[in-house]
Amino acid sequence: MKRPHAVPLPCQVMYLLQELRSRPRTGRESVKPQTLLRRIRMKIVAAMALPLLFLAVPATAAEISTHVLDLAKGVGGKDVPVTLSKKAADGRWVEVTRARTDENGRVRSFGDPAGLDAGVYRLQFDMTAYPNGASAPFFPEITLTFRVDDPKAHYHVPIVVSPYGYSTYRGN
Known part of the structure; x- marks a missing residue:
């Protein structure tokens, strides 16, 4: 049947x-x-x-997430420290929160999105210990600055890294 x-x-x-x-x-x-x-x-x-x-889905707050993709190894970059900051009206950068990438190289959330409103944000990736503590990367820090226009939207801002270069884009 x-x-x-x-x-x-x-x-x-x-x-x-x-x-x-x-x-x-x-x-x-x-x-x-x-x-x-x-x-x-x-x-x-x-x-x-x-x-x-x-x-679990917020209805009215911006969400920001990121992903470190290691192009040379073909895997996500795990345990990379990432700092999210917001640009204040006087031009100073104010730290919002810190996180570390998970086993797949992702930071799925930077905490409660209720405080993430429209503005200019910055993600700083501390690459000094990636892929291990003995490494000396050519780019010890990668900084991405982007604008959040719609506080109801999701902003996924990943980086693709290789030993001597990196790239970024707005993902989904």
Whole structure:
């Protein structure tokens, strides 16, 4: 029996329960009851977790994230210290927060985005210890300055690094 694709979750669970009850008792083509029960549990957990996804998304604050991509190695640059600063009205740079890239070279969030409004921001990457403490990189510090115009938008500002160069762009 073939299932249609866009079936509501309760119907999918009922279908799996029916399949569990009417499955053949012998033969290699039969599906194990444990497999069907696991499918039912996964669908129920997914249905319960879906509303939680909407709670984690801020509605009215700018988000800033970054990513260090190591072009020479083909991997993300892990454990790179990154400082986020904002330019004050008098021209001084005021530190907002600090973070370190994760195992994949990402800083997914610089904390509570509620304080990130429109303005000019700067990301400073301390490359002195990357890829290890014994390295002496040609660019010991990389600084990116960018403008946040829409405080409701997400600003992903990654860098692509190599031993003697780097590049950046606005990602998504």
